[in-house]
Amino acid sequence: ETGVTQTPRHLVMGMTNKKSLKCEQHLGHNAMYWYKQSAKKPLELMFVYNFKEQTENNSVPSRFSPECPNSSHLFLHLHTLQPEDSALYLCASRDRDPPNSPLHFGNGTRLTVT
Amino acid sequence: DQQVKQNSPSLSVQEGRISILNCDYTNSMFDYFLWYKKYPAEGPTFLISISSIKDKNEDGRFTVFLNKSAKHLSLHIVPSQPGDSAVYFCAASAQTSYDKVIFGPGTSLSVIP
Numbered sequence: 001e002t003g004v005t006q007t008p009r010h011l012v013m014g015m016t017n018k019k020s021l022k023c024e025q026h027l028g029h030n031a032m033y034w035y036k037q038s039a040k041k042p043l044e045l046m047f048v049y050n051f052k053e054q055t056e057n058n059s060v061p062s063r064f065s066p067e068c069p070n071s072s073h074l075f076l077h078l079h080t081l082q083p084e085d086s087a088l089y090l091c092a093s094r095d096r097d098p099p100n101s102p103l104h105f106g107n108g109t110r111l112t113v114t
Numbered sequence: 115d116q117q118v119k120q121n122s123p124s125l126s127v128q129e130g131r132i133s134i135l136n137c138d139y140t141n142s143m144f145d146y147f148l149w150y151k152k153y154p155a156e157g158p159t160f161l162i163s164i165s166s167i168k169d170k171n172e173d174g175r176f177t178v179f180l181n182k183s184a185k186h187l188s189l190h191i192v193p194s195q196p197g198d199s200a201v202y203f204c205a206a207s208a209q210t211s212y213d214k215v216i217f218g219p220g221t222s223l224s225v226i227p
Contacts, residue, residue: 043158043203102160
């Protein structure tokens with residue numbers, strides 16, 4: 001496996017369910033990110049982890065809970081979501097040296113909340 | 115309020131001609147700009163970037179131009195190929211936090227054979 005891998009690719013869940021999105025990067029990067037892309041809207045940054053430490057929480061509701069057990073894995077735990085949370089969730093990673101190095105994205109998880 | 119704007123949701127160009135995708139930004143603190151390309155069912159992939167100390171950066175068929183005084187950048191693709199059909203996102207970040215990359219809404223480019 002190379003690059004950034006996200007599972008599952010598609011997820012349908014009810015509002016009372018609990019589910020988790022998984023992301024794994026095989027690039028040796030030291031920073032990982034969660035982005036959300038809703039229909040007709042720009043990508044929105046949700047969370048940033050540097051060396052496993054969360055450094056950014058972009059005012060995300062607590063029903064989204066990230067976890068970064070090591071620099072290669074990132075999870076997004078979901079519980080009691082709302083239909084408006086239906087979106088494409090993208091994981092990305094990058095090496096913070098040089099500081100402006102680009103993001104490498106996974107193919108995303110298409111989430112539908114019913 | 116969007117800090118990075120791409121006012122053309124879509125663009126159609128004949129194969130072999132030039133594609134010009136535009137992007138405007140409002141935050142004068144932005145000093146690094148990137149373009150990403152996205153095919154359906156795939157994540158965005160990095161295409162080309164430019165620092166605010168430059169006004170042009172070229173990579174093969176792709177050239178990005180930056181006009182800081184106008185807070186405007188553009189991506190030129192010459193010659194356009196059908197495989198270039200994708201959504202193109204303009205993105206910007208500031209030295210204060212390169213982790214916070216702000217994306218535009220994207221422009222869908224169709225290159226017609």
